[in-house]
Amino acid sequence: MDSRNKRRIGVAGAVAGIGAAGVGAAVGLRQLAVGRVRLRPDPDAGEPFGELRGRELTVLADDGLPLHVEIDGPDDAPLTVVFCHGYTLNQDSWHYQRRDLAAKGTKLRMVFWDQRSHGRSGRSKPTHATIDQTGADLHAVLRATVRPNEPVVLVGHSMGGMSIMALAAARPKLFGSQIKAVALVNTSSGELAELTLGLPLVLAKVIRPLASGTLRGLGRRAAIVDRARVYGSDIAFMVTRRMAFADKHVSPTVVDFLEQMIRTTPIDVIAEFYPSLVSHDKAAAMETISKIPALVLVGGADRLTPPEHGRRIAELHPDAELVEVGDAGHVLPLEYPGVVTGGLRRLVERVLPRREERTA
Structure with missing residues (x-):
């Protein structure tokens, strides 16, 4: 295969993965891509992304798959916060929240885990790459x-x-009995198959039916595609920046960090999860979630789960705080970390057991 064909496959992997409900399939030569964009001082350049680690634990899913879990904070904390990351990412996507949430003296225990086939968790059977299964994994x-x-x-x-x-x-x-509150960030209860990904509606209608077949095809050529993804690194960096973020001043180091997480997710894993994502429909589950306090965080310029999806969730929940950041994309925990962390602090304060209850 010549370099031109490799580059073509690399770019195809980037665009197909990004357009298929995650933030992407691609990425490559990190320093080169970031160096071309970093034309101004970057306050996040020295941030230790991917280096925050907790006490490690291996949890077996109901099908025997090992799930990588890490725990921060004291075991006698009055409240545990469990973080679930997004498609093609891993637990490190919660970097800022992990760093800052307990920084002001709130005694919390935080649990982070890598969803199946992501991060350091085990590789799932293709037939188990479903949202229902990740819900069972969370249990x-x-x-x-x-x-x-x-x-x-x-x-x-x-x-x-x-x-x-x-x-x-x-x-x-x-x-209600054990789970006292939820925070739902850049997510949807269903109808993802109707997404336009920011494209004109006519073009989106043409591309949507092709996405699943394209990803299946790339998945069957996973080894070739994953090797070739680096050839499309510069384009992939810019596409990821545009698809995942809306803030024009987002740190290039943050974009690069997102790329690195995406790069660790093989193209066939992206292909395996895609059908379950686009068929996802859990609107009925909102009746259960509506019984407890909730925080719903929405990016006003989110191309992957548009703001109306978050607004719809909030409308179904009488006790939800809706926070919409107009100039934000699909990765609020990295793009506007202070907004996410601040919202989580408010949610925690709502449900944190009072001191007299803890000592009773």
């Missing part, structure tokens, strides 16, 4: 990390929010 993580009588807040970004909805559909009794 396994809860059973392994939190005692039945201990209160929990669930936080989910994108596919992570869908995993929370799948858990609510399968285990409604947990919501």
Whole structure:
């Protein structure tokens, strides 16, 4: 295969993955791509992305798959917050929240986990790459990390929010008894197959039917595509920046960090999860979630889960705080981390057991 064909496959992998409900399939030569964009001082250049680690735990899913879990904070904390990351990412996407949430003296225990086939978790069978299964995985993580009588807040970004909805559909009794609140960030309860990805409607209607077949084809050539993705690195960097973020001044280092997470997700994993994402429909689960306090965070310029999806979730929830950031894309935890962390602090304060209750 000559270099021109390799580059073509690399770019195809980038565009197909990004257009298929995650933030992308692609990425490559990190320093080159970032160096071309970094034309101004970058306050995040020295941030230790991917280096924050907690106490490690391996949790077995119900099908025996090992799930990588990390725990921060004291085991006697009055509240546990469990973070569920998005499609093609891993637990490090919560970097700023992990760094800052407990910084002001709030005694919290935080649990981070890599969803199946992502990050350091085991590789799933293709038939188990579903949102219902990730909901069951979340239940396994809860059973392994939190005692039945201990209160929990669930936080989910994108596919992570869908995993929370799948858990609510399968285990409604947990919501209210143990799960005291949820935060849903850049996510949707369904109708993802109708997304335009920011394209004109006529063009989107042409591309939508092709996406699944294109990804399946790339998945069948996974080894070739994953090797070739680096050849499209410059284009992939710019496409990721445009598709994932809306802030024109977003840190190039943050964009690069997102690329690195995406790069670790093989193209066939992206292809395997795609059908479950576009068929996702958990609107009925919102009745269960509506019984507890919620935070709904929306990016006003989110091309992957547009703001009306988050607004719809909030409309179905009488006790939800809706926060919409107009100049924000699909990765609020990285693009506007202070907004996300501040919202989580408010949510935690709403459900944190009072001191007299903790000492009773």
